[in-house]
Amino acid sequence: MFSTERVLSLFIILTCIFSALAYADGIHPQGIKLDGSVGTAGKIDLPGPDYQIKAELGKQSGANLFHSFQQFNIHKNESATFSGSASVKNIISRVTGGSASWIDGKLASTISGADLYFLNPAGVMFGSNAALDLSGSFHVSTADYLKMGDNERFYSTPIENEVLSVAPPSAFGLLSESPAKISIEGKGLISADQWDGKTAGLSVPEGKTLSLIGGDIEIRNGTWFETVEQGELKFVNPHAEKLLGSITAPGGQINMVGIASAGQVAIENGKPDIGDMKGGNITIADKSLIDVSGQGAGNVFIRSGNFVADDSAVYAKTLGDKNGGVVDIQADTISFKNGSEINGNTYGKGKGSDITLKTLGLLTFSGADNLKNASRIFLETHSKAEKAGDTGSLDISAKDILFSDGAYVSSGTFGRGSGGKLSLHADDDISFGGVNYDPYLKYFLRLYLGNNPDNPDIAFGGILSNVHAFSTGGNSGDIEIRSDNLFLSDSASIFSTTVGAGNSGRISIYATGVITMTDSIGPLHWAGGISTTTLSGIGHITGDAGYVLVESGSLTLKDGRYIASATNAILGGKSGNAGEVNIRVSGDILLSDINVYGSYRAAGYGGSGIMVSSSGNSGKAGNLFLEAHSLSLKNGAVLSTTALGNADGGDINIRVADSINIRGSSPVKVFSSAAYSQYTIQNFFSRIEASSTSPDKNSGNSGTVSVQVRNINISDGGMITTSSTGGGQAGDISLNVGNLEMHGGASVSSDADKSGGGRITVDAKDTIHLSDSSITTNVAQGTGKGGDITIGNPDTGIGSEFVILNRSRIQANAQDGDGGAVFVITENFLKSFSSIVEATSARGNEGTVRIEAPDLDISGSLIFLPGNFFDVTRWASTPCEARSDEPESRFEVRTHILYPVPFQDLP
Known part of the structure; x- marks a missing residue:
């Protein structure tokens, strides 16, 4: 016992x-031990807890002071301080014992301006209490040697007859295929009263460099606390977060290099170069922060295999008059997830930071943090000073780019500075996805009505380049996207908008494959799209909207998605001109279906579409140009230019190689106010439209519509139209086609209320066939003359081969003014008895109708066949009669509407 x-x-x-x-x-042993390989001190254990590492414990060679340790660990409430002469420029230390270093206390130097190099090939770990107290830069590495100058090396393992170089360090050498890891741990969530006002983690002085170079690098459990944030637009976020830093170099430089192979990491022109070495993994997680913000933001250079930011951030904010630097991340894959952020904003006269993200694989921004902040990139300028800094630029290059779960890029100006260019280039696909949306939760209503207190900025993802309401002159930046395919879903959008004095930027999209935009999360602007917009109000004057250029192999817009350029003035404001929209597609364009959540009445649209508009006291609506192999508008889709005010509407120019199909309508909820509480159901028809709408008799003219295509098929209420409801002139319509087929209430029209109607010219080479359809010009009020309608080409005297009217109309009418003129040139003019060709006026002079065709007996060219046209019973056997005792066999047609077969389809 x-x-x-x-x-x-x-x-x-x-x-x-x-x-x-x-x-x-x-598991980390106590203390700091010299290994005796450098200097004359021999192997000794230094006394702690405040370890003094004097120059005589190492050896100085030129401006380099070398130290070599068997073990180097600093625990909580401990410190290690290097000291030496003022001639020392570089403190170079190594750990040779084969165990990783644990640093959870203060690492300091009293040598003014000296840089500290710390090498341990077995690994380095920094605890939550680790801190730096240096006046120079700090470089920590798990490299096997430090290259000095051009040819000399200082190895992490002692060698006999070692010569200590006087040259400065120039590269980090790794001999292992799996270099050891570097890790940094923060304190996690603290209360605001626990913050001492200083940055947490590892920090170097302003303008200095902090480097982490080794195998895998992990930074976790960042120090942070919750706070209340007052936004620029008087929005208060009660659940903002204050990140206190994991590694910080104010106005300086941070290098992070993760390597998974042997090789040499050179420092070329101040930034790391890994050549063709295999990259390791770099992870920053749990609200960790990499921060180079300062009077002029510094630089961040990251090189690795896989880079992951998980609920963490990279800050490069410019706070003063110096220009910002660059955030440059190059890796095999790059992932910012769960609310992670890159912030390159400027708040002073200095230019904001540039952001470069480059990978040969997948780049993703995805997910939201626990406060519902989506992953994002900020490039904004906030200063209202006379010479405020512009934002930096964004350059993303990858094989595939994916922004999901509402992730977005925000570039904007709140002052006089202008936005920088935003460029995204992908070898394959670029995808933007909005929030995960449950329509039964009416998410858009909760956001609009302020019932979601967490964050109102997560409605949809994409790219937003804005001039905000408090801007005093800056322009928003241009957006350029190049890829094979581009996908936008869940109301994800690409916007360039100004609600301030500046102009919105240009949007240029080049996709060799497909562009597809689907799925809306709410009405009107919640539908999302690609657009440049100006909006003014309450006496504000805003700039012009930029142009939109889209080039692709095919283009599909569904569920209310749109491409647009718009200028809007409300509440006494004044806005500039809308930009042009230029669509060039080598294949097919499909615009289909309405926004199932509805539309606001001022918008007038609920269907997918390509639109240019001007409203209120605004400038001219821009023009719309479209080229494609084929164009289809279905179920309420629209292609339009609109002026809702005194400005002129834009022109529509369409060049399609094969066919245009316009058909169908859909019922749409049209809300009576922006509160989205009351609505009516309206039927929206697919159409190509140029219109001008205003109660003012001095309103502008509507634009014109010019179409060149082989075949046009319009059906089920589809239309091509120009109109003016004010004093402006309705625009002309010109259709240069091979065949024009119109069925089921289709129309081509030019209508004016108080001015002259536009002219309609249809130059069809083959056939014009109208069934229950119409081609009309009309002036409803005033003394304006009805527009002329020309079928054929009067200049050449050549018309279509057939003009066929079946229960259809060609009319050029006016109310008070004179009727217009109808001029038809064709080889064959066929018209049913119920069809109408006229040019009339209720109070003015009648117009003229002139038809040039070999057969002018137009009233009898189409007839209905009688029921007994041909009795076949005398020649045909009747087997049905024998089986059923019926007196005769029958063929029944149970419909009262029959459509004739086009002549070109007859045998």
């Missing part, structure tokens, strides 16, 4: 062991 003394002794021993382990932070 154990005696009482032995038990007591064992208890005391175990207590001492566990106490020592607790003091040593678990």
